[in-house]
Amino acid sequence: QQPVQSPQAVILREGEDAVINCSSSKALYSVHWYRQKHGEAPVFLMILLKGGEQKGHDKISASFNEKKQQSSLYLTASQLSYSGTYFCGTESLGNLRRTYKYIFGTGTRLKVLA
Amino acid sequence: GAGVSQTPSNKVTEKGKYVELRCDPISGHTALYWYRQSLGQGPEFLIYFQGTGAADDSGLPNDRFFAVRPEGSVSTLKIQRTERGDSAVYLCASSPDLAGGEQYFGPGTRLTVT
Numbered sequence: 760q761q762p763v764q765s766p767q768a769v770i771l772r773e774g775e776d777a778v779i780n781c782s783s784s785k786a787l788y789s790v791h792w793y794r795q796k797h798g799e800a801p802v803f804l805m806i807l808l809k810g811g812e813q814k815g816h817d818k819i820s821a822s823f824n825e826k827k828q829q830s831s832l833y834l835t836a837s838q839l840s841y842s843g844t845y846f847c848g849t850e851s852l853g854n855l856r857r858t859y860k861y862i863f864g865t866g867t868r869l870k871v872l873a
Numbered sequence: 874g875a876g877v878s879q880t881p882s883n884k885v886t887e888k889g890k891y892v893e894l895r896c897d898p899i900s901g902h903t904a905l906y907w908y909r910q911s912l913g914q915g916p917e918f919l920i921y922f923q924g925t926g927a928a929d930d931s932g933l934p935n936d937r938f939f940a941v942r943p944e945g946s947v948s949t950l951k952i953q954r955t956e957r958g959d960s961a962v963y964l965c966a967s968s969p970d971l972a973g974g975e976q977y978f979g980p981g982t983r984l985t986v987t
Contacts, residue, residue, distance in 0.1 A: 761915075789974060800964060800978035801916065808974070846915045850974070859971045860929050861906070863915030 760784065762849050762864035770870045771837045779832040779867045781847030788857050790823050790830040791848035794841075801846060804832075837871045844868050875899070877979035879965050885985045886955055894950040894982045898967030905948050906976060907940055908964040916964055922948060923971055955986045 762783040769777055781790065789808045793801035805816070807823035807830060815821065818835045830849075834841055848861040878897045886892050898905050904923055908916035918932040922942045930940070937955075942948040952959055962983050966976035 791974065791976070793978075800980050803975045803977065806974045848916075848976075857971075858929070859904075859921065859923075860918055860931070861976070862918060863908075866913075866915050 761862060762847055764845075764847060764864040764867045766867060767865070768868040768870075770872065771841075772872050773839060774836050775871075777834045777837060777869060779834070779845050779847075779869070781830045781832075781849070781864050783828045783849045783851070785828065785849070785851040787823075787825065787828050787849050788852050789850040790821075791850075791861060792821055792830075792832050793846045793848060793863075794843045795846065796843040834869070837869075839871050839873060842869060842871045877965055877967050877977055879963075879979040879982050881982060882980065883983045883985075885987060888955060888957060888986055890955050892952050892955055892984065894952075894963050894984070896948045896950070896965030896967075896979060898946065898948070898965070899977055900946075902967035902969055902977075903945070904968035904971045905942060906966040906968070907948070907950050908966065910962045910964055910981070919950070928971075952984075955984075957986045960984055960986045 762781050765780045771777055791806045792804040795801040820833045823830045845867045847864040850861050880895045906921040907919040910916045920930040920940050925942055925945045937953045940950045962981040964978055964981045966978045968976045
């Protein structure tokens with residue numbers, strides 16, 4: 760039931776790009792993305808509500824393919840501050856209705872090196 | 874403004890004891906979520922409230938866990954007869970409303986059952 764994220768871990772140099780994927784076995788209404796630094800609470804990045812939607816701000820963007828029940832997070836020109844663990848939080852549909860219940864993925868540890 | 878606060882930040886208790894964990898959401902936020910996070914894992918959904926009522930408590934592991942939000946603001950997660958397996962970081966998150974979705978997490982309460 761838990762969404763699967765890939766890769767599990769990635770190491771980048773500053774300025775490099777990364778893609779983090781989130782795949783669910785359930786029909787989804789929305790996908791959230793969060794970043795969590797060690798010992799801190801998760802911080803909201805963005806939410807995608809519609810199939811095929813793509814959002815972005817600054818150098819972080821995301822897409823949501825409703826049919827494939829997948830979302831991807833794109834990090835471009837990575838900065839040291841991007842280091843942390845990224846989680847997707849998926850909201851599934853229950854009887855074709857929103858559940859407002861978020862199941863978090865397995866996480867992707869990202870480390871950006873100078 | 875003030876963010877989500879949780880007290881205590883750390884709680885060490887003996888197996889079999891009762892504990893209460895408190896969450897103060899952002900003022901005006903109607904939705905409140907409780908999660909449990911073990912080391913290296915994503916947040917695990919426990920329960921969410923819309924206003925005073927628990928809209929979905931399907932994530933509570935068993936009947937030793939109970940949560941209330943009597944006035945639609947502060948929430949308390951109560952754990953009876955604690956077990957060593959209950960040890961984790963308990964996170965609270967609030968959201969302006971269910972439809973919006975973005976969640977603001979508190980710093981968490983680290984519960985250790987000895």
